[in-house]
Amino acid sequence: QELGADAIIGMRYDATEFSDTITEVLAYGTAVKLTNRES
Template sequence: MIVTTGNEVAGHEIDQYLGVVRGIVVRSTGIARGFVGGLRSIGGGNIPEYAAVCEEARGHAFNLMLQHAREAGADAIIGMRYDATEFMQGATEVLAYGTAVKLLVRHKD
């Protein structure tokens, strides 16, 4: 499936807009990663344990969005974005969303 942050798909014409599709995940760091990440945060800089949690959450949200788009019969997702909100202390909601579209099929003459 084609996924783009743009509002069109290069080389294709959009035939139909199917609506917004999304994938939502709520993640916490977990005890081990939270402890190690907390210790590393004292020194400043990048915290690999927290980055890993963020990457996993984004990947999971992205895959859920793709599943939602497939269920809607989409060929592509345009205007794809991520959003993250602290859900509660130590837990973050990650949202992947975009507009599901059907692409015009061109027949070769």
């Protein structure tokens, strides 16, 4: 929303545990802007 996107597609989630108390969480996706298309 901050960048003007209407939706996120192709989302990927990854988590890596470094120790018992530290976990890195990453989320990747492609932001898209939706428009109406005339037929």
